[in-house]
Structure formats: structure tokens, C-alpha cells
């Protein structure tokens with residue numbers, strides 16, 4: 571545990587909660603986590619968890635060497651302006667979808683002198699149980715020590731994957747940022763499908779969860795591509811072939827592709843709409 575470390579979360583909603591659950595007591599104790607959120611009910615929950623809380627930026631924020639912006643992209647510009655007077659020597663990490671590092675750097679800096687310590691990243695909600703994966707990117711001038719610090723924070727809640735070109739973070743958003751929702755949708759469909767073919771709700775849930783977990787682990791541990799593993803389940807003229815024929819007729823792969831393109835496009839649009 572790095573007990574000398576303090577982290578401020580600016581925005582204490584879903585994603586801040588997922589990140590803190592994964593990293594508290596691993597990277598720093600709860601008492602060194604400071605959460606700023608105007609929502610009083612949320613602040614009460616954070617206080618009960620042992621975090622320091624505030625409704626607005628103040629001296630406690632100035633004392634934190636690492637700031638994580640976990641507000642909606644729509645309000646990041648305004649929130650950056652609210653926090654800027656408290657900026658001392660802080661590393662600013664943004665998890666906001668779409669918002670470009672250069673925009674946050676400009677909002678935190680002076681005219682013509684952007685703040686040089688900005689890392690943009692895209693985590694996902696399985697961070698809550700330490701099973702997240704985060705894509706990270708930084709502007710070329712960001713020091714290696716700041717990159718390493720951001721990596722250590724995000725690695726405390728799962729895997730950390732750096733991309734060279736920040737634009738790739740919109741793709742990361744479409745895959746792993748939004749991805750848990752796709753998996754939960756598949757899970758819902760499997761559970762409902764299980765009931766439609768005669769199982770009860772509890773059996774369906776158990777079988778569906780174990781199937782997703784088992785197949786995912788098999789794919790991760792196998793040297794063979796998923797297509798080969800799929801073929802191995804599919805007996806000629808059998809049950810899987812019957813199911814896959816329906817999925818192919820419905821264009822499942824195309825649907826997933828188009829969905830991910832829509833997500834990546836939306837991330838880029840949000841960067842244009844709420845950035846600059």
C-alpha cells in the first residue's frame with residue numbers, strides 16, 4: 571500500500587465508485603480518497619465508506635497530487651474551470667468519453683500554455699471487482715513518470731493498455747468501455763432464452779453465467795482463435811449449427827460491427843460537441 575498517496579475524484583458517480591472499490595486499500599487507504607460531488611446523497615454514501623468529501627473544490631483538492639475527472643463529458647469544461655484555481659502540481663486523469671486530452675490541457679492551463687500533466691483514459695465498470703480493462707493515452711509531452719503513475723492507478727483495478735494515437739481511445743470506448751453493456755445484454759438474452767426453452771430463472775442464470783465465464787476463460791487460455799473454438803462446438807447437422815444459422819441469418823456479426831462503429835462515432839462527436 572502506498573500510504574502517502576492521495577487521489578481526488580471529481581465526480582463521485584458510477585465510475586468513480588467502481589474505480590475506488592477496486593483500488594481502495596490496494597493503492598491507498600479510503601481516508602486518502604477525496605470525492606467532490608454536488609449530490610448530497612452521494613456524498614453521504616462516500617462519507618460512510620470513509621472517503622473525504624466536498625460539494626465543491628477547495629484546499630483538500632489542492633493537496634491531492636492526482637485528480638481523476640469522473641464527470642459526464644457534457645460538463646467537463648465547466649468542471650475543469652471550477653477546479654483550475656486549486657491546481658498546484660497535480661496529474662489530471664480524465665475518464666470522460668470522447669473529450670480530448672488537448673482540450674482538458676487547454677482548460678487547465680493558461681492561454682498558450684496548456685497544462686502538461688494530463689492523461690486521458692477509458693476504464694470499464696468491472697473495475698468494481700478489480701477485473702477492469704483501461705485504455706490510456708497522453709499527449710507527446712507528458713512525462714514518463716506521469717504515464718507510470720496513471721498506469722499504476724488503473725492497473726490497481728485491472729489491466730492497463732496504452733495506445734499511441736489518442737484517437738484509438740474512441741475505439742477502446744466502443745469495445746471495452748461500452749462493452750460490458752453488450753455482454754450484459756447477451757447475458758439477459760441467454761437467461762430469457764433459457765426460460766423460453768423450459769428452464770427456470772435460477773437455472774438459466776447459473777447456466778448462462780457459467781457458460782460466458784467458461785467460454786471466455788477457454789478463449790483467453792487457448793492458443794487457438796475463437797473461430798476454431800466455435801467450430802469445435804459445432805457438430806455437422808447438430809444443435810449449434812441450427813442456432814448459428816439463425817444468428818447468421820440475423821446478421822449478428824454485422825450488428826455488433828455497426829453498433830461498435832456507432833459507439834466510436836459518438837465518442838468522436840462528443841469530443842467535438844463538448845470539447846474546445
Ligand SMILES: NC(=O)C1=CN([C@@H]2O[C@H](COP(=O)(O)OP(=O)(O)OC[C@H]3O[C@@H](n4cnc5c(N)ncnc54)[C@H](O)[C@@H]3O)[C@@H](O)[C@H]2O)C=CC1
Nearest residue numbers: 581582583584585606607609640641642643665666667693
Ligand atoms: N459508466 C461507465 O461504464 C463508464 C463511464 N465513463 C465516463 O465516466 C464519466 C462519469 O460517468 P458515470 O460515473 O457513469 O456518470 P455518473 O452520472 O454516475 O457520475 C457523474 C457524477 O458527476 C457529478 N457531478 C456533476 N457536476 C459536478 C461538478 N460540478 N463537480 C463534481 N461532480 C459533479 C454528478 O453528481 C455525478 O455523481 C463520464 O464522463 C463517462 O463518459 C468511462 C468509462 C466507463
Ligand SMILES: O=C(O)[C@@H]1CCC=N1
Nearest residue numbers: 667743746747748749
Ligand atoms: O456510455 C457512455 O458514454 C460511457 C462511456 C463508456 C461507457 N459508458
